[in-house]
Amino acid sequence: xxxxxxxxxxxxxxxxxxxxxxxxxxxxxxxxxxxxxxxxxxxxxxxxxxxxxxxxxxxxxxxxxxxxxxxxxxxxxxxxxxxxxxxxxxxxxxxxxxxxxxxxxxxxxxxxxxxxxxxxxxxxxxxxxxxxxxxxxxxxxxxxxxxxxxxxxxxxxxxxxxxxxxxxxxxxxxxxxxxxxxxxxxxxxxxxxxxxxxxxxxxxxxxxxxxxxxxxxxxxxxxxxxxxxxxxxxxxxxxxxxxxxxxxxxxxxxxxxxxxxxxxxxxxxxxxxxxxxxx
Numbered sequence: 001x002x003x004x005x006x007x008x009x010x011x012x013x014x015x016x017x018x019x020x021x022x023x024x025x026x027x028x029x030x031x032x033x034x035x036x037x038x039x040x041x042x043x044x045x046x047x048x049x050x051x052x053x054x055x056x057x058x059x060x061x062x063x064x065x066x067x068x069x070x071x072x073x074x075x076x077x078x079x080x081x082x083x084x085x086x087x088x089x090x091x092x093x094x095x096x097x098x099x100x101x102x103x104x105x106x107x108x109x110x111x112x113x114x115x116x117x118x119x120x121x122x123x124x125x126x127x128x129x130x131x132x133x134x135x136x137x138x139x140x141x142x143x144x145x146x147x148x149x150x151x152x153x154x155x156x157x158x159x160x161x162x163x164x165x166x167x168x169x170x171x172x173x174x175x176x177x178x179x180x181x182x183x184x185x186x187x188x189x190x191x192x193x194x195x196x197x198x199x200x201x202x203x204x205x206x207x208x209x210x211x212x213x214x215x216x217x218x219x220x221x222x223x224x225x226x227x228x229x230x231x232x233x234x235x236x237x238x239x240x241x242x243x244x245x246x247x248x249x250x251x252x253x254x255x256x257x258x259x260x261x262x263x264x265x266x267x268x269x270x271x272x273x274x275x276x277x278x279x
Contacts, residue, residue: 050242056145057136060232060234061131063227070224092226099159100118110136111147114144141237159226160224185203186204
């Protein structure tokens with residue numbers, strides 16, 4: 001009994017599939033028309049309306065500054081009695097890279113239709129070598145090149161100024177501390193006998209010499225390179241064109257599915273009306 005019911009169900013399913021195929025075949029011109037119209041619209045779009053978007057990518061390889069060109073940052077940092085950690089090309093370059101990745105700096109100097117990318121570029125695979133590729137994408141060649149050049153120049157200025165400002169603050173802190181120490185030492189010295197304060201006087205004179213040294217330090221832009229470019233800025237053309245084959249294929253599939261869906265909905269509505277009429 002169950003076997004017969006199963007065979008009957010399979011038979012009914014086959015009949016349903018046959019009827020479905022028959023109905024779709026009967027509406028073949030409707031399906032072909034809908035599919036054709038949508039495909040033609042897509043064809044007109046990709047070949048006559050859609051335009052290739054020009055994209056220019058300007059790029060340059062960035063390197064740490066040369067050691068001899070960044071020694072201006074180390075003024076006052078090599079005093080025998082008040083040494084500060086010396087700047088190296090790598091530490092200067094790291095400050096430059098950190099500033100480069102600041103969102104607020106990019107928004108300030110880059111247009112909304114540009115895209116900035118920074119990635120490590122040690123193609124030589126040399127131990128300890130530091131190279132970064134900085135690229136900028138835009139829709140106009142000269143504007144993209146000039147924007148990248150301007151961006152790097154402004155970044156150099158801000159990085160240089162920030163390091164110099166840090167130096168000034170550190171030097172000022174040393175100067176303030178020296179003044180306090182000298183004043184305190186003088187108070188003690190004035191209370192001592194001449195012979196007892198000889199060593200203290202030498203210490204005071206030494207601190208006065210150091211104070212004079214730090215007061216005379218003047219930070220300028222000489223020998224304050226923060227980055228070097230490995231060659232000139234280069235630009236390549238990368239057009240973004242509409243993917244014609246993909247668009248036409250999707251349009252054809254969309255038209256086919258839409259038309260079949262309409263036929264099935266119409267058939268379901270007709271069946272529902274017949275059932276209501278018969279009941």
